[in-house]
Amino acid sequence: xxxxxxxxxxxxxxxxxxxxxxxxxxxxxxxxxxxxxxxxxxxxxxxxxxxxxxxxxxxxxxxxxxxxxxxxxxxxxxxxxxxxxxxxxxxxxxxxxxxxxxxxxxxxxxxxxxxxxxxxxxxxxxxxxxxxxxxxxxxxxxxxxxxxxxxxxxxxxxxxxxxxxxxxxxxxxxxxxxxxxxxxxxxxxxxxxxxxxxxxxxxxxxxxxxxxxxxxxxxxxxxxxxxxxxxxxxxxxxxxxxxxxxxxxxxxxxxxxxxxxxxxxxxxxxxxxxxxxxxxxxxxxxxxxxxxxxxxxxxxxxxxxxxxxxxxxxxxxxxxxxx
Amino acid sequence: xxxxxxxxxxxxxxxxxxxxxxxxxxxxxxxxxxxxxxxxxxxxxxxxxxxxxxxxxxxxxxxxxxxxxxxxxxxxxxxxxxxxxxxxxxxxxxxxxxxxxxxxxxxxxxxxxxxxxxxxxxxxxxxxxxxxxxxxxxxxxxxxxxxxxxxxxxxxxxxxxxxxxxxxxxxxxxxxxxxxxxxxxxxxxxxxxxxxxxxxxxxxxxxxxxxxxxxxxxxxxxxxxxxxxxxxxxxxxxxxxxxxxxxxxxxxxxxxxxxxxxxxxxxxxxxxxxxxxxxxxxx
Numbered sequence: 001x002x003x004x005x006x007x008x009x010x011x012x013x014x015x016x017x018x019x020x021x022x023x024x025x026x027x028x029x030x031x032x033x034x035x036x037x038x039x040x041x042x043x044x045x046x047x048x049x050x051x052x053x054x055x056x057x058x059x060x061x062x063x064x065x066x067x068x069x070x071x072x073x074x075x076x077x078x079x080x081x082x083x084x085x086x087x088x089x090x091x092x093x094x095x096x097x098x099x100x101x102x103x104x105x106x107x108x109x110x111x112x113x114x115x116x117x118x119x120x121x122x123x124x125x126x127x128x129x130x131x132x133x134x135x136x137x138x139x140x141x142x143x144x145x146x147x148x149x150x151x152x153x154x155x156x157x158x159x160x161x162x163x164x165x166x167x168x169x170x171x172x173x174x175x176x177x178x179x180x181x182x183x184x185x186x187x188x189x190x191x192x193x194x195x196x197x198x199x200x201x202x203x204x205x206x207x208x209x210x211x212x213x214x215x216x217x218x219x220x221x222x223x224x225x226x227x228x229x230x231x232x233x234x235x236x237x238x239x240x241x242x243x244x245x246x247x248x249x250x251x252x253x254x255x256x257x258x259x260x261x262x263x264x265x266x267x268x269x270x271x272x273x274x275x276x277x278x279x280x281x282x283x284x285x286x287x288x289x290x291x292x293x294x295x296x297x298x299x300x301x302x303x304x305x306x307x308x309x310x311x312x313x314x315x316x317x318x319x320x321x322x323x
Numbered sequence: 324x325x326x327x328x329x330x331x332x333x334x335x336x337x338x339x340x341x342x343x344x345x346x347x348x349x350x351x352x353x354x355x356x357x358x359x360x361x362x363x364x365x366x367x368x369x370x371x372x373x374x375x376x377x378x379x380x381x382x383x384x385x386x387x388x389x390x391x392x393x394x395x396x397x398x399x400x401x402x403x404x405x406x407x408x409x410x411x412x413x414x415x416x417x418x419x420x421x422x423x424x425x426x427x428x429x430x431x432x433x434x435x436x437x438x439x440x441x442x443x444x445x446x447x448x449x450x451x452x453x454x455x456x457x458x459x460x461x462x463x464x465x466x467x468x469x470x471x472x473x474x475x476x477x478x479x480x481x482x483x484x485x486x487x488x489x490x491x492x493x494x495x496x497x498x499x500x501x502x503x504x505x506x507x508x509x510x511x512x513x514x515x516x517x518x519x520x521x522x523x524x525x526x527x528x529x530x531x532x533x534x535x536x537x538x539x540x541x542x543x544x545x546x547x548x549x550x551x552x553x554x555x556x557x558x559x560x561x562x563x564x565x566x567x568x569x570x571x572x573x574x575x576x577x578x579x580x581x582x583x584x585x586x587x588x589x590x591x592x593x594x595x596x597x598x599x600x601x602x603x604x605x606x
Binding site: 088101107110119170 | 504
């Protein structure tokens, strides 16, 4: 792949020390995100996508979390090995993050204006008065009208959609190169979801942001992301250009996931689903983790873990891929 | 800030509390001007012929104590001592308890465990023994009373703050603050501490009453404020054996403690509500 990627993950493996011994939650994950591009990281709950995001931000408490192997190259530097001080400089300044729950991710004791100004005060050393003009700008940028009045309000006075806009404003105020959005619309109403997606897409173009979008909404990936990485049980099972993966999935899991999406369903037919559940971390034996649920598993699948291999124009980790 | 004051002012009970505290404080500060007599002077006509204390009357408004001293003057001067102990000792206890609880709850691990085991140790240790031991080493006096009370009282606050901090540290907005690049100091002071203010205020105001009572207990054992310096708690204990014959000697300082404690609690309640941003624009 190209060397000008802004974020490059190589063989990232993250484990947690638990009472029952160490458990690997993310295994051998690699992907590339060039500047100004959008990558959708997709998977079911518990597949390790949020842990991946939190590991990039180095937000997981250690112990119990531990980066067991791999590198996280951000603009050429390995931030998996960065010190806390170095990470504090990067967070909020060069990498912004939007969380899933706008209702609980804003501090209820601080006014909106103060919270949005926080990154400016942390990274630019601005005082409140200096920051205010920029805060008003950024509020307008994220589509919050009446900005001067909003500054003085507290989070509980805003709706969920507005709060998520505030979260986005906080994440982009320092003009980061990378935005990590961890299920940014999951907690919102459908109509608000569309607005927030539209906003993120607009900002991405406007600021030339690289966006790592973590979601389980395939529709959102189709609309927003040039590339997609499908995670299953801590590993990336398929990755490639979104259009191609959607048109011709190679991994049976991707196929099942796409097939069970209501957008593809045929009228009058029962919506297909993938039987079984994701094996929890720690209960993942040898071989492909999907083998137990896979309709076309081979003997080999249960013994040997498949590596990510080029297939057509994308890559999938499967011994018996879809035709 | 203007908002907070406006809401506080709208709270009549809290304002009443504030007025009472102000009156007590003024009485304490201007005791030398207001007091009709020297609080240590023993009057010849301060006792009946049989030698018992005088009930409240024209000459001695709140009566006299068993030594023939003017109870009203003693009460005014006693306010100086009691308010000083209440505010300073309790202030130290609240500050130390909050700081230690906050750090223990946020850092946890070794540091947190050590601090919390220290609180266990302190709780297992009878405060009176501690007071007696300290007073045996050091010269008893006001400073020692303040020190002992602070040493005994920080523990409960530290435990409550610890528990709340542990819960608060898991909140999403703390992680969000970290994702913005905030360091530990900033998270502690700007993102955690404001949430603990209501608890701190409740403890700070409730603690004043218990502090005054603890002062009384220490004085009773001769390890507190040294006579002839008047203090409310001491006044009660000095007179408790004459309770049936001269009830005013116990009731009047007791009422003073009660009113002061009540006033602080009212102010505390009002402050807690006024400082709560989710109460904005209500009530």
